[in-house]
Amino acid sequence: MSAKNKSMVFKTIPAIAVGIMLLSFLESCKKEAFSPELTRGFSIQSTANGATYDIKVGLPANYDPGVEKYATIYVLDGEEDFDFVSNQCKEIADKNAVENVLVVGIGYGKDRSIDYTPTKISSETGGAPEFLNFIGTQLIPEMEEQFGVDTARSSRVILGHSYGGLFGANVFCADNELFGNYILLSPSLWFDDLVSLQLEKDNREYNKDRSQLVFMGIGEAENSGRMQAPFEAFYETLRDNYSAIKLTKNREEGLDHMGSKNPNIIKGLNYYFQNR
Numbered sequence: 001m002s003a004k005n006k007s008m009v010f011k012t013i014p015a016i017a018v019g020i021m022l023l024s025f026l027e028s029c030k031k032e033a034f035s036p037e038l039t040r041g042f043s044i045q046s047t048a049n050g051a052t053y054d055i056k057v058g059l060p061a062n063y064d065p066g067v068e069k070y071a072t073i074y075v076l077d078g079e080e081d082f083d084f085v086s087n088q089c090k091e092i093a094d095k096n097a098v099e100n101v102l103v104v105g106i107g108y109g110k111d112r113s114i115d116y117t118p119t120k121i122s123s124e125t126g127g128a129p130e131f132l133n134f135i136g137t138q139l140i141p142e143m144e145e146q147f148g149v150d151t152a153r154s155s156r157v158i159l160g161h162s163y164g165g166l167f168g169a170n171v172f173c174a175d176n177e178l179f180g181n182y183i184l185l186s187p188s189l190w191f192d193d194l195v196s197l198q199l200e201k202d203n204r205e206y207n208k209d210r211s212q213l214v215f216m217g218i219g220e221a222e223n224s225g226r227m228q229a230p231f232e233a234f235y236e237t238l239r240d241n242y243s244a245i246k247l248t249k250n251r252e253e254g255l256d257h258m259g260s261k262n263p264n265i266i267k268g269l270n271y272y273f274q275n276r
Contacts, residue, residue: 034058034086034103044142046134049127051109054079055139057147058086060093060100065148071101071155071276072143073269074135074179076164077112078105081265085159088266092273101157102149106139116163118170118199119192128167136178154211157181157272161261163188166196169234172214173199176207181276182214183268186222186257189230197233204241213246214238215271217264219255227257246275 040057056078060070075085082105093100109115110131113124120126140156143149150156156179160168165187172182173196189196218231235249250267252260 032083032087034083034090038063039086040147042142042146044134044138046109046130046138048130048133048137049110049115051115053109053134053139054107056082056105056107057143058082058089058103058105060102061090063102068099069148069150069155070099071157072149073101073103073157073159073183073272074139075103075105076116076158076160076167079107081105081159081161084262085265085269088269089273092269096273098273102143102147104139104143106135109134112163116160116167117191118166118174119195121192125192128170131167132171132175132178136175140178152180153177154180154276157183159183159185159265159268160187161185161265162257163191165189166191169196170199172212173203173207176203176210176212180210180212181272182212183217183265183272184214185217185261185264185268186219186227187216187231187234188227189234190226194230194233197230197237200234200237208242209244211244212242213272213275214248215268216247216249217260217268218249218251219257219260219264220251220253221256222260 038059043052043054045052075081086103089101089103110127111124114127115131116128117125118128144151158168158171158179165184166189168182168184169187171179216235238245238247248271250264252263
């Protein structure tokens with residue numbers, strides 16, 4: 001083979017490799033998207049904060065609300081995590097031959113740092129009470145009316161990561177009657193000098209005897225002081241003071257804040273399906 005031909009081969013191989021990698025990436029994106037035929041979408045404007053939220057609903061296969069009242073999983077950061085959670089729920093339900101759930105992905109209305117944080121420490125925080133009002137007074141009733149979902153507290157799950165995990169923890173403390181199940185992933189419990197731990201203490205007498213399920217997940221490589229200590233303190237408080245709770249925690253070995261998210265979503269969903 002001439003030097004010229006060799007040069008052409010070596011120049012062509014990287015291009016081919018890049019093409020294969022691109023096709024592989026695009027194929028993986030297709031696999032991650034939840035079934036379009038089982039996905040519904042609508043928007044609601046919040047009467048509490050004026051923002052409009054795009055909602056995606058992932059339906060179980062053979063969805064029939066006339067026959068079955070389905071549990072619901074409300075997913076924060078829905079624009080990022082709806083497809084992954086929906087696919088995992090389908091896989092877990094199929095694998096265990098159990099009834100699947102409706103997955104409700106809540107898109108962004110206001111900035112997540114506003115909607116997901118409980119107290120106002122800057123202009124970009126403190127909107128959680130209004131966002132929770134939207135979920136409780138508009139979104140959940142819409143799901144019950146339009147999709148025939150189960151209205152029981154025990155059939156509702158909230159799933160959130162980081163600020164979303166903080167929001168879920170604060171819902172547990174401040175409005176425990178709304179959800180009976182919580183999947184709290186790398187919750188930012190450090191926020192505002194551990195205000196969530198004080199909120200839990202203030203509401204403990206109202207909440208401690210209710211039946212509820214809580215999964216807490218974090219990455220082992222997340223900051224030990226900022227993330228790990230509040231995480232452990234919240235877990236131990238629930239373990240020691242809540243008589244009817246189903247509670248577990250998981251640390252993903254060697255993984256950081258973002259790397260641990262999907263593995264903990266999988267473990268959290270499995271814990272819910274096995275213990276609901």
